[in-house]
Amino acid sequence: MSIETVGFIGTGIMGQPMAENVLDAGYDVVAHNRSRAPVDELAELGAEPASSPAEVTRAADVVVTVLPDTEAVTSVVRGDDGILNALRNGQIYVDMSTISPAATERLAENVEQQGAVMLDAPISGGEEGAVDGSLSIMVGGPEETFDAVTGLFEAMGETVTRCGDSGAGQVTKAANQIIVGCQHQAVAEALLLAKQGGADLEKVLDAISGGAAACWSLDARAPRVIRGNFEPGFFSSYHYKDLRIATNAGEEYGTPMPATSVVHEMYKAMEQTDRGRDDHSGVIQVIEDLAGEKARIDE
Incomplete structure (x- = not known):
């Protein structure tokens, strides 16, 4: 698939510089965050603000979440105005948060029921790695989906490794x-x-x-x-x-x-x-x- 627009949900200490690197790599970015200030900063660089996770999902080819914990990811995916309500057949959802492997497998099943595919792709490298694009990205999910988004991952990380099926990244x-x-x-x-x-x-x-x-x-x-x-x-x-x-x-x-x-x-x-x-x-x-x-x- 051709990836032109990447949606970011969660633009905090890690997500904001990751989104900036994706912009620098030539992708269009649409972004949503619970607090608006980081999204406004991204908008000054050319990103498109969105009012909800569902709005991000409708506008993007690939949706990326970078959130604090399992509860936050689950809420963003399954919430009333969440990702599941807007996923399209064949769309890719990438969770780059660090959450429970078991919860990841359940969310992947929910996403699959919508005709889409989920990758779990947690990151290591801290704020420094997010800023300079040198993150280590550990990926779980189907190999063909991983291959489709490898270029996107390389805009954010230096070491990108598929570790197995759903949950293996976590x-x-x-x-x-x-x-x-x-x-x-x-x-x-x-x-x-x-x-x-x-x-x-x-x-x-x-x-x-x-x-x-x-x-x-x-x-x-x-x-x-x-x-x-x-x-x-x-x-x-x-x-x-x-x-x-x-x-x-x-x-x-x-x-x-x-x-x-x-x-x-x-x-x-x-x-x-x-x-x-x-x-x-x-x-x-x-x-x-x-x-x-x-x-x-x-x-």
Whole structure:
């Protein structure tokens, strides 16, 4: 199919820069968001505002949602003025949110009943990846549909991978969030140990970042952490939600998750101490609360 117009529902911290990159790639964009300001900013770049998910769906060849959680996606799809009420035969719906794999499979069935096709395509890379178009996109759904929208995905991401049938993208994202959350937790403990042991934190990062401990959390977040910079690239509250999805999937599939369960509780503590809007690397603050000391450098 020829894709000319892409509909975006959800133009927040991730969705807005993704939509901008799609505009830059030469697609027409129609957009809707619960709060109007991000849509107005996109309109200044050439996007067409829409008043509802159904209006977006009627105007677009491919509909994309980038929403916070399962409840939001379900509401947008099944609501009174939602996507299902406007889907056309052969149309493609792509959910790029991170939601429950089981809920994804149910929504895909609803979409199929309308004669359309759904892909689940959650993303990783944070706000930085959304801005510079370097996201990792993990896709579940029919191979021929994936092939039809690969060019669109490449306007938003650097690594685009079909991981299996419906729901496989969400399972892959759960695995991703387990690893990233455990990285942040391990880095937090390591930095605090180094601080309490009297080591130079910047030198510690130089020493371990090039060895076996090298990881994204050390490279992209630890230099900010030791300066107390928790400006969000990805909210801790979102990571907490993602880890709930992962642990719930573990219960469903019978997968033992001892480390993930501990990290889930740490992000719960972020939420309960009003730090949910901090970057997910800010989980170090929970460890610091327990220790009564901060892993910071003096500047």
